[in-house]
Amino acid sequence: xxxxxxxxxxSLTGNLPAELYEKHAPALLSLCMRYCGNIQDAEDVLHxxxxxxxxxxxxxxxxxxxxxxxxxxxxxxxxxLNYIRDHxxxxxxxxxxxxxxxxxxxxxxxxxxxITGMAGHVSPQVVMDLICELPYGYRxxxxxxxxxxxxxxxxxxxxxxxxxxxxxxxxxxxxxLRKKLTLLMMKTExxxxx
Amino acid sequence: xxxxxxxxxxxFRDVLKDHTITPSEPAREAFLKEAAMVVNTSxxxxxxxxxxxxxxxxxxxxxGIYYGxxxxxxxxxxxxxxxxxxxxxxxxxxxxTSNNKISSxxxxxxxxxxxxxxxxxxxxxxxxxxxxxxxxxxxxxKSQVKQKTDKPLIAEVFAPASTGNTIxxxxxxxxxxxxxxxxxxxxxxxxxxGKPAIPDTLNKxxxxxxxxxxxxxxxxxxxxxxxEKPVKDWHITTGVYYAPEWMFNTLExxxxxxxxxxxxxxxxxxxxxxxxxxxxxxxxxxELSVSYNDxxxxxxxxxSMSFKWNSQHSNLVPTYYLSDKNVYDSLMKLDNAKIxxxxxxxxVPLILGYDFWKNERLSIGLRAGPVLSIxxxxxxxxxxxxxxxxxxxxxxxxxxxxIETNWQLMGGINACLNISRRFGFELEPEVRxxxxxxxxxxxxxxxxxxxxxxxxxxxxx
Numbered sequence: 184x185x186x187x188x189x190x191x192x193x194s195l196t197g198n199l200p201a202e203l204y205e206k207h208a209p210a211l212l213s214l215c216m217r218y219c220g221n222i223q224d225a226e227d228v229l230h231x232x233x234x235x236x237x238x239x240x241x242x243x244x245x246x247x248x249x250x251x252x253x254x255x256x257x258x259x260x261x262x263x264l265n266y267i268r269d270h271x272x273x274x275x276x277x278x279x280x281x282x283x284x285x286x287x288x289x290x291x292x293x294x295x296x297x298i299t300g301m302a303g304h305v306s307p308q309v310v311m312d313l314i315c316e317l318p319y320g321y322r323x324x325x326x327x328x329x330x331x332x333x334x335x336x337x338x339x340x341x342x343x344x345x346x347x348x349x350x351x352x353x354x355x356x357x358x359x360l361r362k363k364l365t366l367l368m369m370k371t372e373x374x375x376x377x
Numbered sequence: 378x379x380x381x382x383x384x385x386x387x388x389f390r391d392v393l394k395d396h397t398i399t400p401s402e403p404a405r406e407a408f409l410k411e412a413a414m415v416v417n418t419s420x421x422x423x424x425x426x427x428x429x430x431x432x433x434x435x436x437x438x439x440x441g442i443y444y445g446x447x448x449x450x451x452x453x454x455x456x457x458x459x460x461x462x463x464x465x466x467x468x469x470x471x472x473x474t475s476n477n478k479i480s481s482x483x484x485x486x487x488x489x490x491x492x493x494x495x496x497x498x499x500x501x502x503x504x505x506x507x508x509x510x511x512x513x514x515x516x517x518x519k520s521q522v523k524q525k526t527d528k529p530l531i532a533e534v535f536a537p538a539s540t541g542n543t544i545x546x547x548x549x550x551x552x553x554x555x556x557x558x559x560x561x562x563x564x565x566x567x568x569x570x571g572k573p574a575i576p577d578t579l580n581k582x583x584x585x586x587x588x589x590x591x592x593x594x595x596x597x598x599x600x601x602x603x604x605e606k607p608v609k610d611w612h613i614t615t616g617v618y619y620a621p622e623w624m625f626n627t628l629e630x631x632x633x634x635x636x637x638x639x640x641x642x643x644x645x646x647x648x649x650x651x652x653x654x655x656x657x658x659x660x661x662x663x664e665l666s667v668s669y670n671d672x673x674x675x676x677x678x679x680x681s682m683s684f685k686w687n688s689q690h691s692n693l694v695p696t697y698y699l700s701d702k703n704v705y706d707s708l709m710k711l712d713n714a715k716i717x718x719x720x721x722x723x724x725v726p727l728i729l730g731y732d733f734w735k736n737e738r739l740s741i742g743l744r745a746g747p748v749l750s751i752x753x754x755x756x757x758x759x760x761x762x763x764x765x766x767x768x769x770x771x772x773x774x775x776x777x778x779x780i781e782t783n784w785q786l787m788g789g790i791n792a793c794l795n796i797s798r799r800f801g802f803e804l805e806p807e808v809r810x811x812x813x814x815x816x817x818x819x820x821x822x823x824x825x826x827x828x829x830x831x832x833x834x835x836x837x838x
Contacts, residue, residue, distance in 0.1 A: 200408075200409065200412035200413070200415075201409055201412070204400075204405065204408055204409065204412075208399075208400050208405070208408075209397030209398055209399050209400070210396075210397050212397070212398040212399075212400050213393065213396045213397050213398045216398055217393070222398070222401075225398075226400060226401065226404040229400060229404070229408075230404060230407060230408050230411075233408055233412070234408070234411055234412065234415065237412050237415055238415060261711065264711070265710065265711055268708055268710055269710075298384050298385055298388050301388070305392060307392050307393055307395075307396040308396075310389060310392045310393055310396075311393065311396065314389070314393075328386075329386045329389055329390060330389075330390065330393070341711075342709070343668070343708070343709030343770075357383070357385050357386075360385060360389070361385060364385075
């Protein structure tokens with residue numbers, strides 16, 4: 184991303200970047216990880232996003248912890264999306280569904296019971312790995328919709344495709360995650376029985 | 378539109394709600410290193426501006442305190458100033474002692490004053506003889522002038538003795554040589570005649586009271602009264618001003634604002650009302666969100682082709698009709714661009730003032746009041762966004778537009794130096810608080826404030 188005219192904040196004290204980083208970097212790195220899929224890219228995005236934050240923090244004086252964190256999250260999400268686009272030229276951003284995936288019926292209500300039951304048995308790291316295994320397009324739409332509460336219209340505008348594509352990608356992401364969770368549950372049960 | 382509540386979504390949200398990943402140490406160090414560079418590139422101008430502003434405020438306050446203290450000292454011994462200030466000034470203790478005596482009973486005043494006179498004379502003879510010698514010529518001249526006015530010197534020089542203020546000049550001038558009279562000042566006789574001379578001298582003008590008490594001719598007093606111009610209770614000044622200010626708490630960070638204009642001030646006593654018209658010019662950056670497709674290259678598209686029979690070689694000669702076509706990436710990319718605009722505001726202040734200290738040349742006071750700002754013109758001074766060969770899809774303005782009208786509350790300390798009877802110079806460090814944001818979407822920032830320095834030249838009428 185190119186920024187014309189650096190909006191350096193003169194009031195920024197020397198300690199503020201370190202304080203912001205110490206306080207918010209772990210949560211924001213988790214966000215970046217969800218979008219990027221690997222820790223190296225996630226740290227690159229975190230770095231780039233934090234530089235943008237400290238350059239523009241002077242412009243944000245709205246106060247309120249939540250809104251400031253939301254502002255930082257938006258910057259991170261945008262940075263991550265741009266990063267993925269820049270580094271995904273060799274890949275197709277909108278993933279072509281494998282044939283076997285097309286055969287799976289897209290029923291969002293399927294398996295609600297077992298998912299609810301798994302809540303206490305799956306570690307966050309395992310869940311994070313499941314998301315990271317999603318193709319780029321699915322992952323972006325799923326993250327934006329589920330975690331950032333974007334609407335399909337907003338996702339479509341941000342990723343430059345139609346709303347229907349966004350809905351389709353989300354549905355397929357859910358379906359893929361559901362299957363992975365089912366496999367995970369089966370492995371866990373087998374392990375417990377053994 | 379409300380989203381469907383999906384158990385799968387809730388599951389992922391719940392599990393990853395508090396999930397954190399600690400960044401690696403190299404990543405942290407790399408960030409802190411780059412962040413330090415970003416911080417160190419902060420604008421140095423603001424620091425200098427604030428230092429300059431602080432310095433000027435300190436100078437004004439210091440000057441005010443200095444002149445205030447000095448002035449109050451002079452006010453304490455007014456008679457000295459009028460008669461022989463150079464002699465009397467170094468002996469504040471004498472005056473103080475006398476003032477203490479004044480507060481005692483009238484019956485004791487004559488004796489007390491005599492003692493003070495003697496003590497003061499001794500003190501002067503011992504410690505201030507050289508000063509008096511230096512001033513002799515000046516004092517002699519004054520004495521001559523006073524002789525010309527047929528006023529007994531002893532009466533004038535010793536007149537405020539009842540207040541103890543003119544004690545120093547009396548013995549050294551040796552009034553006997555001038556008037557042939559005894560050294561006894563008129564005031565010393567006054568209590569004997571039962572007149573409360575001392576309270577009179579305190580209440581009345583320092584020059585007038587002794588004369589009235591002693592019954593000395595009022596001719597010099599009249600002369601002095603003639604010299605005094607009738608003091609106008611009010612006057613008007615008009616002038617031009619320039620006020621650089623640094624505005625804080627805006628969406629674009631801190632920014633520099635230049636203001637200039639003309640104003641007029643109506644002074645009445647220590648109070649004043651100032652109004653005028655001015656122009657305030659500032660620059661602002663507007664952020665644009667640009668979505669575009671990358672330019673990948675171009676090719677020559679075959680529009681049509683025709684064939685012509687070549688009879689010599691017995692073949693068909695093709696003719697190709699081509700056109701250049703650019704190829705763009707299908708992925709949409711986002712770019713943040715910033716363009717610089719110049720905003721010109723019309724400013725109309727209505728400033729109320731109170732001078733808490735003033736003398737003939739210098740006055741220091743407080744100024745406060747509202748300022749109305751109206752946006753006159755917006756001009757883009759940076760070039761338009763240059764996409765290069767990329768294909769622009771949309772350009773959205775992220776930064777909100779400037780508000781058309783806003784109100785500010787200004788407060789400051791005004792120091793006015795009258796260079797001559799006609800011309801004056803003003804320095805006014807000031808702080809402004811903006812009642813409403815300078816942006817259309819006021820919820821995006823807190824209300825701005827600014828610190829500035831107003832410099833003005835004015836004409837007195």
